[in-house]
Amino acid sequence: MPEIDFITALGRLLRDGNLRDAYAAQPDTVAFRLDLRPDDRPAFRQLVPEDVEFQARILLRKRFDLLRRLLPDTDRRLGEKAWPLFQGYARVNWPAEPRATLRDAFQFCQLLRQQQPSLVSQSEWNRLRFALSEKNLAIYGQLRGEVDGIVRPRVQIFYRGRSRRWGEFSFSLRL
Amino acid sequence: MNIGLGYRRELDAWIGSQPPDMDCLELTAEHFFPGDGETLARLAKKFQLYVHGLGLSLGTPGPLDPQRLDQFARVVRLANPEWISDHIAFTRTVEADLGHLNPVPPTRAMLRVIADHAREVSERCQKPILLENITSHLQLTGDLSETDFLNQLCERADCGLLLDVTNLFINSRNHGYDAPQWLHAIEPGRITQLHIVGYSRAGERYTDSHSQPIQEELIELAQAVVRHAPVKAITLEWDEDFPATPVLELEIAKLKRIRAGN
Numbered sequence: 406m407p408e409i410d411f412i413t414a415l416g417r418l419l420r421d422g423n424l425r426d427a428y429a430a431q432p433d434t435v436a437f438r439l440d441l442r443p444d445d446r447p448a449f450r451q452l453v454p455e456d457v458e459f460q461a462r463i464l465l466r467k468r469f470d471l472l473r474r475l476l477p478d479t480d481r482r483l484g485e486k487a488w489p490l491f492q493g494y495a496r497v498n499w500p501a502e503p504r505a506t507l508r509d510a511f512q513f514c515q516l517l518r519q520q521q522p523s524l525v526s527q528s529e530w531n532r533l534r535f536a537l538s539e540k541n542l543a544i545y546g547q548l549r550g551e552v553d554g555i556v557r558p559r560v561q562i563f564y565r566g567r568s569r570r571w572g573e574f575s576f577s578l579r580l
Numbered sequence: 581m582n583i584g585l586g587y588r589r590e591l592d593a594w595i596g597s598q599p600p601d602m603d604c605l606e607l608t609a610e611h612f613f614p615g616d617g618e619t620l621a622r623l624a625k626k627f628q629l630y631v632h633g634l635g636l637s638l639g640t641p642g643p644l645d646p647q648r649l650d651q652f653a654r655v656v657r658l659a660n661p662e663w664i665s666d667h668i669a670f671t672r673t674v675e676a677d678l679g680h681l682n683p684v685p686p687t688r689a690m691l692r693v694i695a696d697h698a699r700e701v702s703e704r705c706q707k708p709i710l711l712e713n714i715t716s717h718l719q720l721t722g723d724l725s726e727t728d729f730l731n732q733l734c735e736r737a738d739c740g741l742l743l744d745v746t747n748l749f750i751n752s753r754n755h756g757y758d759a760p761q762w763l764h765a766i767e768p769g770r771i772t773q774l775h776i777v778g779y780s781r782a783g784e785r786y787t788d789s790h791s792q793p794i795q796e797e798l799i800e801l802a803q804a805v806v807r808h809a810p811v812k813a814i815t816l817e818w819d820e821d822f823p824a825t826p827v828l829e830l831e832i833a834k835l836k837r838i839r840a841g842n
Contacts, residue, residue, distance in 0.1 A: 420678065502676070
């Protein structure tokens with residue numbers, strides 16, 4: 406495996422909470438394990454673990470803010486638990502490109518659904534599933550779809566055009 | 581010296597009213613990546629524009645992301661700004677996009693990386709480029725002091741400095757150094773534009789939430805910069821919890837005080 410530079414090593418620390426814990430306990434061991442270039446090792450070893458953790462939290466907060474825009478209903482359901490739950494998930498999970506934010510939202514919702522499905526808005530979950538798929542058309546029905554606090558049967562229709570951009574049409578049924 | 585603010589869609593109505601005393605707007609390039617040439621043309625008719633990047637990741641060793649550079653250059657072409665800018669930072673590594681600005685060590689090797697990237701962006705866009713200091717909660721060490729690093733970087737890249745006064749203040753408080761002393765170690769002729777917004781606090785640390793009115797000590801520091809350097813523009817950088825018009829007008833009045841220098 407080739408040696409890595411300081412920026413790559415710092416990037417790994419910032420996106421991996423377990424690596425930060427290991428670095429806080431044994432910085433020399435982590436520098437050796439990462440196979441850091443010898444010229445970059447002194448600067449790496451001078452990183453203060455608390456400062457690295459603080460910077461990492463700033464990055465997590467940026468990710469969290471992006472997810473909240475994609476998942477407003479889920480965010481509302483989670484309330485004050487949203488940020489600690491996200492931190493628990495995101496500290497050791499970094500989404501891969503492309504469409505990293507969508508993947509991040511999907512993986513976070515997937516985890517929440519395993520714990521308590523009602524925490525995740527079904528409409529938002531459907532939207533994520535379609536956006537990450539290659540499908541041209543999908544129709545999802547919910548018996549208890551919620552819009553603006555009103556619960557009704559709901560249908561979501563997703564479509565994707567030739568440009569690969571997708572759209573959504575949805576309606577609720579008044580029974 | 582021009583006075584203005586960072587363009588945000590949330591402030592569009594107020595900006596559209598052409599507030600008196602506002603000469604310029606700084607556009608964040610990434611906010612216009614999907615298109616929106618009409619907005620750019622409309623704004624260019626009313627204000628002097630500058631284009632500011634968040635994600636070129638000038639501090640990442642290796643080639644610049646060609647797609648991002650294309651998108652950035654397209655926005656520059658549409659806006660035709662007086663100058664362009666991005667940060668002395670990295671936002672991605674060869675392995676992942678970190679989504680936000682991270683500090684770089686003040687080393688000669690890093691100086692070459694950023695200077696070469698800055699020259700490439702400037703040549704591609706056919707515009708002068710400014711480089712901006714960031715808030716850093718990490719105090720990185722290298723073979724140069726931060727001020728020597730910045731002076732040599734500006735010389736090698738043949739560029740100006742976008743001095744974020746708030747970031748300078750925050751770093752000086754968090755890392756325990758004297759901001760005016762730091763300022764006087766910077767080559768004044770390089771300081772072309774200032775960013776400013778109020779700082780925030782998170783426990784013992786000072787942070788840049790970009791959502792607070794400018795505090796008095798920041799005004800004093802910015803006035804010291806204006807007395808030290810031939811600054812051409814000051815822009816307010818408000819990004820969250822956007823205030824009502826009277827608060828914005830007060831903030832612009834503070835920029836006028838800074839311009840006056842005393």
